[in-house]
Amino acid sequence: LLWARRSGRIRSLMRSFSDRIFWPRVEAREAVKGKLHKFMRELPVEDRFLDPKYQLKLMATHPKISQHGMAAMPNCNFGFMSATGVVVPLNGAVIPAVVGLDIGCGITARKTSLKYSELPESLKDLRLAIQESVPHGHSSLEHLSDDYGSWSSVPDNIQRLYNKHLATHYAWIGKRAPEAIIEHPQQQLGTLGLPDHFVEMSTDELENVWILVHTGSRKPGRKLGEYFTSLARNEMGVNAFSLPNVNLAYIEESSKSFKDYLAAERWANKYAKFNRELIAKNVVNCLREHVPSSFRNFSGQVEVIDCPHNFASKETHMGSEFYVLRRGAISAKLDEVGIVAGTMTDKSYIVKGTGHDKSFESCSSGVGRTRSKSREASYEDFTRALEEADRPLEYRKSSRWMETAPSSYKNVAAVMRAQGKLCDIVHTLTPILNIKGE
Secondary structure, three states, X not given: OHHHHHHHHHHHHHHXXXXXXXXXXXXXXXXXXXXXXXXXXXXXXXXXXHOOHHHHHHHHOOOOEOOOOEEEEEEEEOOOOOOEEEEEEEOOEEOHHHHXXXXXXXXXXXXXXXXXXXXXXXXXXXXXXXXXXXOOXXXXXXXXXXXXXXXXXXXXXXXXXXXXXXXXXXXXXXXXXXXXXXXXXXXXXXXXXXXXXXXXXXXOOOOEEEEEEEXXXXXXXXXXXXXXXXXXXXXXXXXXXXXXXXXXXXXXXXXXXXXXXXXXXXXXXXXXXXXXXXXXXXXXXXXXXXXXXXXXXXXXXXXXXXXXOEEEEEEEEOOEEEEEEEEOEEEOOOOOEEEEOOOOOOOEEEEEEOOOOOOOOEEEOOOOEOOOOOOOOOHHHHHHHHHHOOOOOEEOOOOOHHHHOHHHEOOHHHHHHHOOOOEEEEEEEEEEEEEEOO
């Protein structure tokens, strides 16, 4: 009896401890009402492990959440430490885990003056040339010099750009937080990353050729994200256990670390934007070498859109000022141009925001997963998607491509219907070439 009583007490304590860390308290569940604006009600996930509802409840009951609540976009699904596809306005604080580890990740879209009919009949040689000129994937996270997804010898133009625009600020971050930086971050500037990131060529409804690049701040940004997420927990100490989830530890505006985080976040966003720009320029150069000679003087930037979807920003909504954290969501102020990415066989969209107040002037950045990476799609699913595509797709076959097969994601048409009040479609892009990392 004594053993049973003791073990029962231990189990009770463990349940209490678990509830305080991972699940909202009973009274907090009621507080979710009116604090969570969902734009994803008719977009269920196939894999229950990707269901974000518990993470959303935890976030909506956070003590720093705005009085107007937060928003879940149509692409919302379970994410590492925090749901993705969310817009989280906070009062006088930031939560590094919400912005995530790929700070500044986003998409660049370049409209060219080329028409689809001016491209070579086969895009295979072009794809191989892009793969050769843009390092992608990774083989070593510890040593970038051994990583085939990084530059073994940094090109002169990239080194000059890094020295001019990024080196001084990064050195300053290193003095403030030596553990937050890596050696030679320029080795990943102009490189793609893993399968979630891609280089794509598409055509719009008028047959114009577009170049899309999806990537972020690579290992330098990841290191910064990890450092400040850990720092937030350490600074809160035992107070972190009073939060709905310890991963949602925050840094207050009055803290010195707050300014350090915002400075690091701005640097990572700048790095990520340059990263996408350099890749896009490389793709334009490859394209110039592979189109017929009579078309080689085409413009590679008739229109350029750069659209981050993992970032923090100080903004005013509904008459109040907040620090707005977006993860898997883009800013969609009235008439602001953005990009909503589909899967490798699905359409993507150039959109204009409507400035919807309940979404905090935001919309989805993409489609969101409906199946976890551990439940890979079948080869039959993938070939069926290729057969149903509007145009033949030139793509790289990879040992990891099944993780990002189209059937692992929500339907992009359904996502666009769900956010019909958040943005208007300007251009519809159909993919014709796709390269992912490995």
